[in-house]
Amino acid sequence: MSGRSAKYDYKELLKILFEHRLEVRNNVCSTSAVIWDEIRKKINGVMSKKAIYNFVPNNKHNCWNFLEILETDLRKNLIPCDTSSDDENQLHFTLIVNKEEWNMIAPLICFKPKLQPGWTDILNKKIKDKDYNCLWIFKNHHISTTGNTYLTINGFCKECKAELFVLNEQGPDEEGLSLSCSITNISTSKHTNCARQLRGLEREKVSQILLKGNLPVNYLRENANSNEKQNIRNLEVLRKCKQEALQKNINVGSSINTTRCPELNLQHLKYTQPYTNVIHSISLDKFFVHYWTYEQLNIYNSYITNHKDYSILNLDATGSLIQKLSRPYNRSSAHIFLYAGVVHLNKKHGQIPVVQMLSECQDTIHISLWLQCWIKNGAKPKKW
Known part of the structure; x- marks a missing residue:
């Protein structure tokens, strides 16, 4: 079966190129030369300027012999004599x-x-x-x-x-x-110093640096003074690069789609810097996550120490931030609420969150478990 017929007979094109062989030889390395437009007009625009130019340097249909083009012609156009x-x-x-x-x-x-x-x-x-x-x-x-x-x-x-x-x-x-x-x-x-696309081998190299614990924002700061401005990407690109690398490194069975399994991704983050001391407990079904930082613990403990007579931990929850999780057999989880415990330090600093939980369970048993785990981790209980 024959392939698709050409738009223009290459033999006719060779004849026109031969008529202008001197200009062709002198402009074989220049895509913007006027000669390519002139040839395009002679063939009534059947071929584009780009297609005509590519015909010559790629030596299609052995046109160099017909046009008497030698390697020296390419070298002459490529490297200046002076x-x-x-x-x-x-x-x-x-x-x-x-x-x-x-x-x-x-x-x-x-x-x-x-x-x-x-x-x-x-x-x-x-x-x-x-x-x-x-x-x-x-x-x-x-x-x-x-x-x-x-x-x-x-x-x-x-x-x-x-x-x-x-x-x-x-x-x-x-x-x-x-x-x-x-x-x-x-x-x-x-030139506007627009950044090059981060892909291929370079993308893999950057992702390995980020996986070793270097935050995208810190990587961006370290390269902010680089002379190679086109290699400086924005935070969104670096975060996406790290996310893709994390998904590749999650060691789970091939039957599990990690891109749609946030529970397993959270478990991986739990053992990845800087989240090893932030995420403390994860439950799969019913779903909940307990998380807080040591800085939040220190703020709360200082608050308790400075307010021995009167201290309040305010708890609040909202269910408008988290989507439902997928369950087997096309089922979904219950509504997932974000719980936060905040303390009011003073008028200058206002309210500061000191402990958080994502939970599918909206009952006192799981709320009590959350606070008990927090106290066990170092939060000072209120003494009456």
Whole structure:
């Protein structure tokens, strides 16, 4: 069964490219060159400017031989002859992907070889020390084991629309892969230091740091003075990153969906810093959670000591904050209330919560159990 027919006969396109072969050879590394628009008009707009450009550097239908394009033409467009040029809108440099990094992204043996996931993160990391703080988006890459070049990569800056062209001719060696890079049309005035997406290998690295007990807010503060502004994410991204890592690390049976099992997630948090001394008791069915901090205990004990003659612990509850939990056979839990015990210190500090409970049980037995556990943990009982 034949595939989908092409929108335009490539032989006719080759003829038009051949008529403009001089301009094509001089602009083979520039996606914004006028020549691509001119060719697009000649074929009545059947192909996009991007498709026409990609036809040449990727050597489709072996067009280099027909257009008399040599490796030197690519190198001439990629690396300037006058290395002393002070053009601030262009940048040319060489990157080295070491053997270990190359093994992580090297293409697998298949009909159309492609770099493995994560190659954009490694390339971004390599480029960030060389360029003008651009936010790179990679459009495509092409690998040829039989052509004149081994690897070509095209990209552009999300903010200033600078163009990136990466070339390797010989392929990897024992030391890794050498990449010749060219950046054109840089406009630093359009940069806003927008953060890159946190994904792939970098996301895993950050999540492991957060899982070791480092709070997202502390991680953000530690990197606030970093020169790499595009690597500074907001709290929402860091918290989501940690949440995903926690869910992956919960060791439960495959039949349990941890994303919809808050009881098991709470149990995992109970043994994770900084919640090891905050969550004290968890019940599955009927559901309840007792939690308070040592700071709250100290505040309450100081309050009792300073108000020996007259002290009040006010208890209040609300049922409008917590959703019902799922139970087997499409059943649901009862309403879950948030209970809080507060003390009134003075007019300056007002009321301060000192003990909390989430509970499905709204009776004196469970409320009494909650307060007894609190007293057992160090709260001073009122002496009459």
